[in-house]
Amino acid sequence: MILVDTNNKPQKTVYYISGVAYSHVKRRSNLALAELLDLVSGDLFPQKVDFQLFVLAVDFLFLIGKIVLNEEGELYAAG
Template identity: 40%
Template sequence: MDRNNEPTSTVYYLAAMAYDHLGDHAGLDVSELYEWAVGQLEGKKINYEFFLMALDFLFLLERITVDEKGGLYVHKVIKDSQY
């Protein structure tokens, strides 16, 4: 973590915010999620490319998925009951 940045300005923080919100509001597209995030951090700017890096981070960790229409979802693992 960079000492000069506020915690709310990090990819990790934005990723956590997005992940938490998508858990309750599945199917949002990126622009809707971005608008929500901007509203949550009143008075602070969120660079759109930086926000996309946070979503890329979640996607690479297989925490979110994208449907064919561009809706974002928290990736849920279904456990096999045979084990």
């Protein structure tokens, strides 16, 4: 689910997870995808983030131009 509705927890939405992921990428550049998943899961969530939602969140950040992939396959904040 992308949008927050009244029947869902915001922690289980693409927008929320992408916001948390972007804050980590902005603070620390050159993060591997697995490392970013661990950071997002460890900081705010009592259990691991669903991998499919996490990938959708990262894809969303790529689509809106907030993160970029370098030649080594690491993520960093654009611009």
